[in-house]
Amino acid sequence: MPVEQIARELSTTAMASSVRIIAADGTEDEVTMALRAARGSIEEVEATCSRFDASSELSRVNARPSGPHEVSALLLEMVGLAVTGHQGTTGRFDPRVLGDLERMGYDRTFLEMNREGGHLAQRPPRGDWAPVVDPHRALLDLRGAPIDLGGVAKGAAADRALRAMAVHGVHGLVDIGGDGAVSGPDGLGAPWSIGIEDPDGQEEPVAVFALSRGGYATSSIRLRHWEIAGTAVHHLLDPVTGQPGGEGLRSVTVLAASGAMAEIAAKAAFLAGRSGIAQHADDESLACFWIDVEGRRSWSAAMTPSLIWVRP
């Protein structure tokens, strides 16, 4: 009997990233509906949470960050995830770095930004982030601080897309710009095989891990780095100082229960820096793989069971 040929994959572009949506199971009709629903779900997150689109709901709230706004359940969900991430990482994840990023010139998409116009400014440390997130009255109050949800939105969008697929009885993988999540094994019943990109740009991955459920994310400075007055900077900022963080690291990959949590945890782990990331991973029982500026590859004990190959 011939194997049923179904278009089980959809590739598109959203959130300034390449997107891959892969269905592992389901009939042709189910897969068609699931892929469509997943894409729509991701587009909805982009339209709601983009800081580069002046018409997005987030941009509307950011433009007047003091005072309550009636907002969608989706934006509340995203901000709620960010609050959870902020609290769960004791402040290492902080969407209020938006102001610092904009001062450094990252006030539009990275491809469009003016790399000559930024500056590094010193500022005093900020207190805890505690916006008002009221799902009962559908209200959001950022309490004066505009935010960037770029640190959680891709992972959260992947999670949401998988839920949209599940409505049609389909499981699979959703990858958005290198961050993503899976909702079960692949089409052959085996874990998905996911590579970790070489920060030097070589095509061959530096490692490969297996994943049957949960999310994955990589925080890397490979692409988003530039110079300000002769100083090399990148987009992963320490929220305490507002300056680029993660000294000594080039790339951190984390596996977690969801795409959103992986994305948050990867940033927090990166900001621990080369000197602190091992302890941080141990303390959090984090499945974590990191590459330092000298190319050394290391991983936590919790990562070991998932690794199926590391470049010799």
Next chain:
Amino acid sequence: MTRRRAKRSAAMGPALAVAAAAASVTGVAVAWAAQGVGGTAASAPTPTTAAGSDADATKAAQLRAQIHAARAQLAAGSTTTTAPTDGAAPVTVGEPASQPVAYATAPTPTTSAPSTVPTTTVTAPPTTQPAPPPTTVVTGASGAG
């Protein structure tokens, strides 16, 4: 359903999702707390009685009652018990429930001691194959614009 009510209903899902996510982020702490709940079993002495004696049976029943009361107090955080009415020594059971005794059995990190350099490096790769297995996707920065 009004528009506002519909929004409220829709928002409840995310609220639950946030709670679940919080549990994920603080999963370690939650797991350890759960260990604390279940790790303080009281080691009360088992009353011994002489078979066939009504007096001993009564005494044993009293002792069981004392132990029961002691356990109730233990649960409330006290180590002392009400003195028995027959003049016997008070029965003391276990340690205060508030003592963090569960941490003795809590899971410890499986990696090596903290250091200023990565200490969890595993020198032997999971496989010695020179070429990587086929991958479905690659996690990293190249997919982001």
